[in-house]
Amino acid sequence: MQLNLATLVMLDIYILTLVGVLMLHAWSRGRDTTLGYLSGGLLVGALGTLIGSLREMNIDWLPIVFGNVLILLSAALAWTSLRVFAGRRPSLMAILAGPALWALLCIVPAFYASLPARIAVGSLLMAIYAGLGAWELWRRRRVLEVDVRPALLLASIHMSFYVLRAFFDSNLPFASNGQSTPFFTLVVLETLLYVIGLAFVTLAMVKERAELRYKSAALRDPLTGIGNRRAFVDAAELQLAECARRHLPAVLLLCDLDHFKRLNDNFGHAAGDQALAEFGRILAGRSRQQDLCARIGGEEFVCLLTEADAQAGLALAERIRREFAELPFVAEGQLSVSIGVALAQGAGHELTRLLSQADQALYAAKAAGRNRVELYRAEPRLG
Structure with missing residues (x-):
C-alpha cells in the first residue's frame, strides 16, 4: 500500500x-x-x-x-x-x-x-x-x-x-x-x-x-528518617501475624529519651532535634535489616525484632543504650535513654498488648533511676 x-x-x-x-x-x-x-x-x-x-x-x-x-x-x-x-x-x-x-x-x-x-x-x-x-x-x-x-x-x-x-x-x-x-x-x-x-x-x-x-x-519521620507510627503499626501487625502463624519468637523494644524536655529548655529545640536524629541513626544502625524501627511519639521510639528471643532483645537494647550514652552532648549528663523490652509470645502476638507490656517495662526502668533496660515480667497471680 x-x-x-x-x-x-x-x-x-x-x-x-x-x-x-x-x-x-x-x-x-x-x-x-x-x-x-x-x-x-x-x-x-x-x-x-x-x-x-x-x-x-x-x-x-x-x-x-x-x-x-x-x-x-x-x-x-x-x-x-x-x-x-x-x-x-x-x-x-x-x-x-x-x-x-x-x-x-x-x-x-x-x-x-x-x-x-x-x-x-x-x-x-x-x-x-x-x-x-x-x-x-x-x-x-x-x-x-x-x-x-x-x-x-x-x-x-x-x-x-x-x-x-x-x-x-x-x-x-x-x-x-x-x-x-x-x-x-x-x-x-x-x-x-x-x-x-x-x-x-x-x-x-x-x-x-x-x-x-x-x-x-507519609510513612516516614522527616527528622530521623525512620518510619513513623502509622508505618510501624501497619507493618508490625503483619509481621506479628506471620510470627504467630509460624510459631516464631519476636521482641519489642520501647525507648524513651530521659530528661528530653530539660534538654530543650536548656539548649533549645535545635539540640533536641539533634538528639532525636542521633538516636534514630543509632536505632536504625544497630538493628537488623528485617527489623522494624520507628519514632512513634515526641521522644519515643520502638523497634520490633522478629525471630529473636529475650536475650537477643536485651543485648540489642543494651548496645543502643550504651552507644547513645557515649555521644558527647549525652555524656555531659544532659540526656539518656530508658528501654522497656517485651516478648511477643507473652502478649499473644498482639501488637496492642505487646506495646502495653513494653510500656510497663519502660515505666519500671524510669522508676529504677532511668538510663537502663528492663524486661517485662508478668505479675504472679494470687490464688
Whole structure:
C-alpha cells in the first residue's frame, strides 16, 4: 500500500509536536527532568522531520545534514530522559556525539554521495541511542521503584527495527512521484507507535514513582528518617501475624529519651532535634535489616525484632543504650535513654498488648533511676 508523502510527513510532525507539547506541560507541572528531556527530544524530532522532508527543492544538503542532525539529537535526548529517570546525570558529550559524527561524516564526499552508507550509519546511530536507553533501565532495574519492563520492551523493539533498517534498506526515503517507499512507510509508522508508547510509559513511570515517594514520605519521620507510627503499626501487625502463624519468637523494644524536655529548655529545640536524629541513626544502625524501627511519639521510639528471643532483645537494647550514652552532648549528663523490652509470645502476638507490656517495662526502668533496660515480667497471680 502506497501512502501519500504529505500525509505521512504531516502526521509524523503532528504527533511528535503534540506529544512533545503534552510532555512539556507535564514537566512544567511537576518539574521532573525526565519529562523535560523527553519533551525536548520530541520537539526537536518534529523539526528534524520537517526539515528532512524538504527534498526535490535543490537544497538536499539541508535535509541530509541538518535534518538528520536534529533527528539524531532527538534520539539522544530520548535516551537521556531514560538515563535521568534511572538516576544518572545527563552526558552532554554523549548527547552531541551522534549528531556531531553525522555532521563530520557528511563532509566526506564519498559518504555524502552514498545513500546506502548514509542509511546504514544513521540507522545504527539511532539503534545505539535506543539501546543505550534500554541499558540505562536494565542496569538500574533492581533499584528503581517502578516496573520498567514496558519501556525496556519499547526501546528494544525500536533498536531492533533500526538495526534491520541498516542492513535491509537502501532506498530513498521519498520517491520522486510523491509517494513514500515501502521501508520508509514502516519507518514512519514505527516512529509514530514508538513516540506514543514511549511518552505513555515514561509518563506512567514518572507518575508511579512520584506517588510511591509521596506515600513513603507519609510513612516516614522527616527528622530521623525512620518510619513513623502509622508505618510501624501497619507493618508490625503483619509481621506479628506471620510470627504467630509460624510459631516464631519476636521482641519489642520501647525507648524513651530521659530528661528530653530539660534538654530543650536548656539548649533549645535545635539540640533536641539533634538528639532525636542521633538516636534514630543509632536505632536504625544497630538493628537488623528485617527489623522494624520507628519514632512513634515526641521522644519515643520502638523497634520490633522478629525471630529473636529475650536475650537477643536485651543485648540489642543494651548496645543502643550504651552507644547513645557515649555521644558527647549525652555524656555531659544532659540526656539518656530508658528501654522497656517485651516478648511477643507473652502478649499473644498482639501488637496492642505487646506495646502495653513494653510500656510497663519502660515505666519500671524510669522508676529504677532511668538510663537502663528492663524486661517485662508478668505479675504472679494470687490464688
